Amino acid sequence: MILTVTLNTAxxxxxxxxxLVPHASHRVDEVTERPGGKGLNVARVLAALxxxxxxxxxxxxxxxxxxxELLAPLAxxxxxxxxxxxxxxxxxxxxxxxxxxxxxNEPGPQITADEWEAFxxxxxxxxxxxxxxxxxxxxxxxxxxxAYADLVRRARTAxxxxxxxxxxxxxxxxxxxRPDLIKPNADELARLTGSREPLRAARDARRRGAHAVVASLxxxxxxxxxxxxxxxxxxxxxxxxxxxxxxxSAVAALLSSLVEGLPWPDRLTRAVAxxxxxxxxxxxxxxxxxxxxxxxxxxxxSALPT
Numbered sequence: 001m002i003l004t005v006t007l008n009t010a011x012x013x014x015x016x017x018x019x020l021v022p023h024a025s026h027r028v029d030e031v032t033e034r035p036g037g038k039g040l041n042v043a044r045v046l047a048a049l050x051x052x053x054x055x056x057x058x059x060x061x062x063x064x065x066x067x068x069e070l071l072a073p074l075a076x077x078x079x080x081x082x083x084x085x086x087x088x089x090x091x092x093x094x095x096x097x098x099x100x101x102x103x104x105n106e107p108g109p110q111i112t113a114d115e116w117e118a119f120x121x122x123x124x125x126x127x128x129x130x131x132x133x134x135x136x137x138x139x140x141x142x143x144x145x146x147a148y149a150d151l152v153r154r155a156r157t158a159x160x161x162x163x164x165x166x167x168x169x170x171x172x173x174x175x176x177x178r179p180d181l182i183k184p185n186a187d188e189l190a191r192l193t194g195s196r197e198p199l200r201a202a203r204d205a206r207r208r209g210a211h212a213v214v215a216s217l218x219x220x221x222x223x224x225x226x227x228x229x230x231x232x233x234x235x236x237x238x239x240x241x242x243x244x245x246x247x248x249s250a251v252a253a254l255l256s257s258l259v260e261g262l263p264w265p266d267r268l269t270r271a272v273a274x275x276x277x278x279x280x281x282x283x284x285x286x287x288x289x290x291x292x293x294x295x296x297x298x299x300x301x302s303a304l305p306t
Contacts, residue, residue, distance in 0.1 A: 004039035012036030047075030061086025085109020108140030
């Protein structure tokens with residue numbers, strides 16, 4: 001079983017409009033509603049890849065109830081912890097004319113000290129059943145900024161490989177707990193290290209505590225700095241579409257590859273192919289299966305000097 005943690009779950013709404021024009025009224029052609037937040041997207045992709053997945057984090061209020069109703073018929077197991085506050089919404093507006101997406105993210109519910117303790121109580125037994133754990137996304141208000149560092153340490157104590165996918169101060173503090181893998185994008189990595197050169201920044205992040213670093217470079221693919229070597233993986237072509245969830249699919253690819261024991265070049269091939277296929281899908285947490293299979297044979301992985 002692979003455990004995904006989403007402390008700031010969301011109800012994802014996607015609006016498709018013919019053209020997004022600032023300061024104008026728009027007629028929405030299509031609306032989709034999905035249970036969301038980074039770890040929930042990861043779990044749904046893991047399930048599509050054939051891996052058992054369990055989701056935990058917080059859910060509350062009317063939005064949280066809708067999220068859990070939508071999650072119930074899906075493959076990931078719901079182990080979310082109830083809270084008094086209302087789960088946030090994220091709104092993606094897809095411009096059909098350009099293929100571009102505008103994202104609006106609400107902040108999330110206020111989490112009390114008792115609710116945080118309830119989550120920690122639920123986390124420990126889930127860890128004991130997990131082959132790997134992913135800690136994903138932002139922290140809702142009230143959760144300690146060092147929360148991910150605490151969760152990384154607990155995973156390491158339990159002997160469970162842990163992937164950390166967050167940004168800012170939670171990432172900086174989480175690094176000190178020595179996660180097995182972090183997966184920032186280029187901007188998050190630059191803010192963490194002060195370097196705009198992804199390979200140099202990834203090496204710096206590894207020196208700061210991560211066992212391995214995989215940096216997303218958008219349409220240019222990914223770079224990985226690991227104890228076994230350094231690689232860059234690139235897709236065969238750039239695609240247009242909805243990039244929401246592409247990074248989450250990369251996390252799912254890396255986690256599934258880890259538990260399957262694949263070598264790093266194969267992990268990166270899967271991650272780039274899956275994230276690219278996700279851009280072609282209409283909503284987060286899904287990917288174009290046919291495109292994914294084709295891309296697996298087309299992604300290029302090159303070894304870089306260590």
